[in-house]
Amino acid sequence: MTSSKKWKKFSPETLQLLFTAVDEDDIVNQDATLPEVIDFNCTQENINDNYALCLQFWEDGFDRPELLGLVRKLARGNGFTEAERMQYKYIRARYKHLRFAQRLYSKSHMSSSMFRQTTVFLGHFQDAFRNRNKKNISRYSMILYMYLSFPCWKLVHYGLRHPELDTVSGFIADRQQQILTLRQLIAKPLLTGTEFHDVRKIISQQVSYYDTLRSIDPGNLDAYKISRFLSNINGLMGDRHDVMVADKLSGRRPYEEPALLDDNIRQPLELLLERCPV
Template sequence: MPSDKWKKFAPETVQLIFTAVEEDDIVNEQTSLPQSIDLQCSQENIQNYYALCLQFWQEGFTRLELQGLVHKVLKGGELSATERMQYKYIRSRYKHLRFAQRLYSKKHESSLFFRQTTVVLGHFQDAFRNGNKDAIRFYGNILRIYLSLPVWIRVHYALRHTRLDSENGFIVYRQEQMRALRALIAKPQLTGREFHSVRKFISQQVSYYDTLRSIDPSNQDAYKISRFLANINGLMGDRHDEMVADKLAGRKAYDEPALLDINIRQRLELFLARYPM
């Protein structure tokens, strides 16, 4: 799709996706799934979903704003509560667009520099949260390169010239993802890496329904699925925090196999049972 043909949405729609992304990991027991999940998605909708995700990223911050936050931490400064929230929101926009590239693009993968920037933003956030000066220096200097003007221009070009998948290709990709998820949770125990893989599958799915419900606010099924998956995401996030704490305290290795919490497993199994394979 030509770079100048991406649809632009009203500010109200962009605000809706911001709200949806903010709810991505909120645990809410009052969630339910529709009896069936419709996988059909027109080519126009695939284009619109990617366009909204791109706009959500483009309009959320400037390169200089993000550079300023990174440079402040690199110089030994501490981000204020407002600046930490600003950094969190920027990273959320990166993650949402990375999921969009995986979902809607022909290759179902994120472009190299954009993907790497998203990953390093997470490592840098962990570093300054924990006061790890070596990690701050290491990842901060990588971000200085990724946020330099030549790389920034290249990233923008790749994002605007992403080739999107067909209707059928999009359905097949999602079904493959869910079959892989089903194979993972068929195991009685999961390693830390497998647990992380399960969470990535769910995060990607919730990003899709967040976008769908933002473009079509009247779609109650999309809203229900979004909130149901966000609940799983939140439960898995809480469990992940426990796993990291156990690792840091020396109580249990992160990758040691463990039973999947029954509250998480039951919700995953229900979702897969209603997902057309």
């Protein structure tokens, strides 16, 4: 099995633009604005190029021994230096961005099972070492050893290089469906924890699209504006979700108890829906 498919390659400058965009995609900036209309039109070249950049961002950003070395260090009871903590954070960010790309651009609009699971377990492992949970560090390091083993790595890599990408009409229809789902959720006065998380997943996926678009075409001011606007919502929802999880762990409030959506989140979401052509 070889990863022989040829994908377009982008310059180091474009990769750095994407790194910057991804690093900003949860920064709160309530002064961010939107264009009057959000244009969903695109071309097949846009879809192919966007996926190619996300793939290169993942492939060129680290290698398997590097990630395994970080996992082994913690599993042996050693802590990370600040540089290693950031190194791990950015590797996981590359996984998440490519997982969003699979959901956005593939015909199935799903992330492949093994890659999705690896991304999830990288997140659980990060939670474990942040909370100094030795039991979970040991548990998830063993799982990651399996997922990062050479045979699994080759299988995952092959799948990432050989997706069936969607057509323009299919891609646009999927984005429109996400907006319709978002509209249905936001119409509710109260949201459960799961519904709140569903809203955030849609926003995170859409910000990843505009992060990639603005990196390939730095002159696309609409893409930049939408990216920053969605990043503000993403950051606000992330902060709110941290509070929800803390309340659940402390017993103050069940995660699934319906709650009002904060106005500083609801208002930009409603403006986003007004500007979308659905």
